[in-house]
Amino acid sequence: MGQRIGYARVSTDDQNLDLQLDGLHKAGITDDHLYSDTASGKDAERKELAACLKALREGDTLVVWRLDRLGRSLPDLVRIVGELEQKGVSFESLTEKIETGSAAGKLVFHVFAALAEFERNLIRERTQAGLAAARARGRSGGRKPKLDxxxxxxxxxxxxxxxxxxxxxxxxxxxxxxxxxxxxxxxxxxxxxxx
Known part of the structure; x- marks a missing residue:
């Protein structure tokens, strides 16, 4: 049986990791198997996450306190969990009670993956519809010309x-x-x- 490795993240120095760390400790994660970042999920490089993902081996389980601590967005989260699955690593989110090591957990995560794909398709369709509507009104995309x-x-x-x-x-x-x-x-x- 593999190891349980935890990852925690807060967005700014003002926030603290205590709540997440307490939850991870209760889930059986020891300090020597914990990685944590203080960085905005959207912009900053997450060095500890990279180290955590590198440390995971087949049979291990990556545990997070909540889904949004791992991914920058739903598509990003699905991508990371998909990469874990390819490595033979399970994923567990304590708050949402999702665990991809079980058949039910995998099903839930595949629903998330489908939702992420649906979201990408909706954004693409809206963008194309908006451009088509603008062209129909005689406008093209892009900035207004600086000179007439x-x-x-x-x-x-x-x-x-x-x-x-x-x-x-x-x-x-x-x-x-x-x-x-x-x-x-x-x-x-x-x-x-x-x-």
Whole structure:
């Protein structure tokens, strides 16, 4: 029989791990089999989680106090548990009473995986429907252009005059020099050098 290894995480230094650690200790996890991070699940690198996942061997069980302590999102959680399953590692969440070592626990987790896939498909469909609706109204995706057609014509005229610095044109239209070069890629005559 494998080892039971615990993982705990809090998002900020203001929060503390006591509640999670107490729950993990009650579940039989000893301090030498505990990993914990103080990091935002969304942004920060979770070094202790990486070490924990690396330490797990076939037959072991990863135990967390609550599902949201492990995954950044439902798809992330499903991905991690799927990787554990491939390694022959069971997963247990104490609060939700999910344990993938049993047939019932596996079933519950497969329902979560289906929900995660459903959520991804819904987001994709909504995005595509929104873009289609915008196109039907004559709008395309992306940012509104910084310059209108009239301004671009004026810039092209100004760019053909080598005595006007590009920085002056950019300042006048409140855009960067790069934007000026993009809309008016005409070559300016080189100023004549004095001998």
């Amino acid at each position: 057609t009239q301004q671009i014509k004026e810039i092209m005229r100004l760019m053909s005059d080598p005595s006007i610095p590009v920085s002056t044109i950019a300042k006048r239209y409140q855009v960067s020099r790069t934007t000026i070069y993009k809309v008016a890629p005409v070559r300016r005559p080189e100023p004549k050098r004095q001998p």
